[in-house]
Amino acid sequence: xxxxxxxxxxxxxxxxxxxxxxxxxxxxxxxxxxxxxxxxxxxxxxxxxxxxxxxxxxxxxxxxxxxxxxxxxxxxxxxxxxxxxxxxxxxxxxxxxxxxxxxxxxxxxxxxxxxxxxxxxxxx
Amino acid sequence: xxxxxxxxxxxxxxxxxxxxxxxxxxxxxxxxxxxxxxxxxxxxxxxxxxxxxxxxxxxxxxxxxxxxxxxxxxxxxxxxxxxxxxxxxxxx
Numbered sequence: 001x002x003x004x005x006x007x008x009x010x011x012x013x014x015x016x017x018x019x020x021x022x023x024x025x026x027x028x029x030x031x032x033x034x035x036x037x038x039x040x041x042x043x044x045x046x047x048x049x050x051x052x053x054x055x056x057x058x059x060x061x062x063x064x065x066x067x068x069x070x071x072x073x074x075x076x077x078x079x080x081x082x083x084x085x086x087x088x089x090x091x092x093x094x095x096x097x098x099x100x101x102x103x104x105x106x107x108x109x110x111x112x113x114x115x116x117x118x119x120x121x122x123x124x
Numbered sequence: 125x126x127x128x129x130x131x132x133x134x135x136x137x138x139x140x141x142x143x144x145x146x147x148x149x150x151x152x153x154x155x156x157x158x159x160x161x162x163x164x165x166x167x168x169x170x171x172x173x174x175x176x177x178x179x180x181x182x183x184x185x186x187x188x189x190x191x192x193x194x195x196x197x198x199x200x201x202x203x204x205x206x207x208x209x210x211x212x213x214x215x216x
Contacts (some may be wrong), residue, residue: 050156
């Protein structure tokens with residue numbers, strides 16, 4: 001069937017994987033294994049980066065196999081209007097949100113992200 | 125009917141159920157780019173394309189926010205990044 005940019009043809013279905021793969025009866029075992037196990041992050045703060053540059057963090061309250069996420073106490077990290085790759089350091093609290101799986105680019109625990117000195121600048 | 129999606133923790137909030145609960149209420153949608161919309165959610169489909177009414181569209185740029193209003197729209201779900209049920213918009 002048609003394969004939209006986002007993911008499988010229906011929520012909970014196979015993610016546009018091998019055509020003509022195992023039949024439905026056998027697909028339970030290989031059904032939708034994401035390479036990240038989000039159950040380990042339930043009720044913990046995570047950082048999410050989106051395609052297009054948006055970033056937020058929040059407490060993971062729910063997810064589905066297509067990587068749609070429910071975050072509570074969500075903080076949005078605002079970007080510089082002149083340079084959208086730069087964070088201003090300002091944040092906004094936006095409460096309970098849903099992050100769309102097709103737009104999610106990165107998920108990590110909220111406390112494992114830290115700024116470092118630019119490693120690409122030649123050190124004199 | 126909800127498709128099976130493997131082991132489920134019964135005390136978690138399923139994302140699409142959250143959207144479903146929002147039908148009839150205001151929702152604030154942030155697109156992947158710098159566009160945001162606030163409107164009343166009339167419905168959505170499995171791809172999370174959305175039908176919204178009384179929509180205010182905010183286009184955010186270094187020059188400020190450009191605001192337009194639309195009575196009823198079908199929003200293509202391809203570019204949706206973030207959704208805030210009950211949200212009132214970028215000015216709140």
